[in-house]
Amino acid sequence: MSYLEIKNLYKKYNTHGSELEVLKGIDLEVEQGEIYGIIGFSGAGKSTLARCINRLETCDSGEISVGGTDILALSKKELLKERRKIGMVFQNFNLFDSRTVYKNIAYPLEISNYPKSQIKDRVLETAELVGLTDKLDAYPGGLSGGQKQRVGIARALVNKPELLISDEATSALDPQTTLQILDLLKEINKKSGITILMITHELDAIRYSCDRMAVLEGGKIIEKGSVAGIFNNPKSRTGALFAKVFSEFQNISLTEGAGI
Amino acid sequence: MSLLDSSLWEVIVASFNPEIWKELIKPIGETLYMTAISSAIVLVFGVIIGIFLTTANPDGLIPLKVPYVTAGWLINVLRSLPQMVMIILMVPVARLFFGKSYGTNACIIAISASCIPMYARIVESSLLEIGKGKIEAAKSIGSTNFQIITKVILPETLPGLIRGFTVAVISVISMTALAGMFGAGGIGDIAVRFGYQRFQHDRLFACVYILVILVQVTQGIGNLISNKILKTRNLL
Numbered sequence: 036m037s038y039l040e041i042k043n044l045y046k047k048y049n050t051h052g053s054e055l056e057v058l059k060g061i062d063l064e065v066e067q068g069e070i071y072g073i074i075g076f077s078g079a080g081k082s083t084l085a086r087c088i089n090r091l092e093t094c095d096s097g098e099i100s101v102g103g104t105d106i107l108a109l110s111k112k113e114l115l116k117e118r119r120k121i122g123m124v125f126q127n128f129n130l131f132d133s134r135t136v137y138k139n140i141a142y143p144l145e146i147s148n149y150p151k152s153q154i155k156d157r158v159l160e161t162a163e164l165v166g167l168t169d170k171l172d173a174y175p176g177g178l179s180g181g182q183k184q185r186v187g188i189a190r191a192l193v194n195k196p197e198l199l200i201s202d203e204a205t206s207a208l209d210p211q212t213t214l215q216i217l218d219l220l221k222e223i224n225k226k227s228g229i230t231i232l233m234i235t236h237e238l239d240a241i242r243y244s245c246d247r248m249a250v251l252e253g254g255k256i257i258e259k260g261s262v263a264g265i266f267n268n269p270k271s272r273t274g275a276l277f278a279k280v281f282s283e284f285q286n287i288s289l290t291e292g293a294g295i
Numbered sequence: 296m297s298l299l300d301s302s303l304w305e306v307i308v309a310s311f312n313p314e315i316w317k318e319l320i321k322p323i324g325e326t327l328y329m330t331a332i333s334s335a336i337v338l339v340f341g342v343i344i345g346i347f348l349t350t351a352n353p354d355g356l357i358p359l360k361v362p363y364v365t366a367g368w369l370i371n372v373l374r375s376l377p378q379m380v381m382i383i384l385m386v387p388v389a390r391l392f393f394g395k396s397y398g399t400n401a402c403i404i405a406i407s408a409s410c411i412p413m414y415a416r417i418v419e420s421s422l423l424e425i426g427k428g429k430i431e432a433a434k435s436i437g438s439t440n441f442q443i444i445t446k447v448i449l450p451e452t453l454p455g456l457i458r459g460f461t462v463a464v465i466s467v468i469s470m471t472a473l474a475g476m477f478g479a480g481g482i483g484d485i486a487v488r489f490g491y492q493r494f495q496h497d498r499l500f501a502c503v504y505i506l507v508i509l510v511q512v513t514q515g516i517g518n519l520i521s522n523k524i525l526k527t528r529n530l531l
Contacts, residue, residue, distance in 0.1 A: 091431055118435060119436065123432070123436075127426075130432075142436065173529075175529075
């Protein structure tokens with residue numbers, strides 16, 4: 036059994052009286068310790084899918100299991116505990132402006148009644164991992180985008196989760212910073228063996244970091260497999276489009292020396 | 296001294312007469328007392344009701360449709376009453392609590408009843424301004440609703456809450472002056488009894504100065520604190 040398993044997941048939104056089906060039977064298996072990419076255009080349902088995994092969104096039907104736990108069967112109390120085992124990183128960082136970097140990273144420990152004496156050690160350890168030791172007393176308002184995302188990652192990791200969901204974590208960053216953050220995620224994956232689900236619309240991010248990937252279009256997974264396989268031999272229209280855009284992008288990059 | 300028989304300049308000069316200011320010490324004390332007590336009551340209840348409105352909101356943490364609509368309706372009813380009508384309306388309530396329907400304490404009830412709904416609405420709109428992403432992040436970490444309110448929403452929106460409270464205190468001050476007409480004492484009482492009924496415009500002017508200073512100082516302190524917080528957070 037895979038670490039993260041999603042079976043036949045359906046979700047629709049009711050907005051202004053009309054129904055919008057965003058997820059139409061998603062099947063996904065992610066193995067423990069891998070970095071799995073999900074790519075899709077805007078509106079494909081990527082973020083909704085990510086939010087269904089820790090039940091920030093309710094889904095209509097289907098099955099989700101994380102490390103053998105049936106997520107949809109959890110009671111409210113159990114869900115809170117389970118969420119502490121699933122870290123999440125966001126495009127807009129979503130840091131707490133009222134807290135220093137230290138306090139932001141300490142927040143997950145604070146709310147889970149972690150012994151006070153150990154909070155400091157754990158925070159410092161995590162800050163070192165993401166390279167923020169010199170910024171602990173700063174407020175997020177004074178940080179650059181890359182630094183903010185490092186805080187976001189540290190906050191997501193401080194509880195030692197087994198799964199990290201990265202929802203467009205690098206989409207608001209410039210190419211160079213993106214590369215640094217991706218390197219950081221790869222390093223963390225290597226060091227701790229954490230499973231990472233990387234949701235993005237950026238081809239480079241997936242190509243750079245992931246072993247396997249899935250292409251999401253119109254609420255369905257239209258293609259999945261190894262990254263190399265999909266880029267070199269795309270079966271789906273979106274996959275082909277992505278691969279084409281990517282190869283053109285690479286040509287531009289080579290000639291103009293831009294991008295990553 | 297009155298504007299009826301003296302020039303404006305003479306009245307202004309007379310308004311700084313130490314005799315007048317000596318007599319104003321007690322009323323200033325009464326006004327400050329009413330303002331302080333009422334503001335404290337408004338703060339506590341306004342924040343509690345404001346949190347309730349935000350949480351019970353259909354898009355809030357714990358949507359409660361009927362209580363939310365009822366509370367909203369009640370607040371709108373209270374807010375549609377002019378301050379003077381509220382004072383008259385609270386007369387029997389004050390008699391119930393204090394045994395008399397006039398005086399400083401009686402008016403505190405009316406002031407609170409009038410300003411709590413206003414501040415509750417300000418709190419509500421301040422709290423709603425927090426980015427949805429922050430709440431989502433707090434949820435994804437496994438925060439309980441109580442933790443989201445106390446550790447995320449309130450601290451994040453603190454500068455807005457303080458600025459809103461400044462507005463509420465100023466409205467309390469203006470209402471204490473009105474309450475002076477109904478036996479609450481204070482600056483408003485002097486303004487009505489001497490300035491209006493006896494044409495002693497020098498005293499009226501002195502009252503105006505005090506009210507202007509009170510409001511300016513309140514606004515100044517409010518701005519100072521909220522700006523200081525924003526600066527500490529590197530948001531300004």
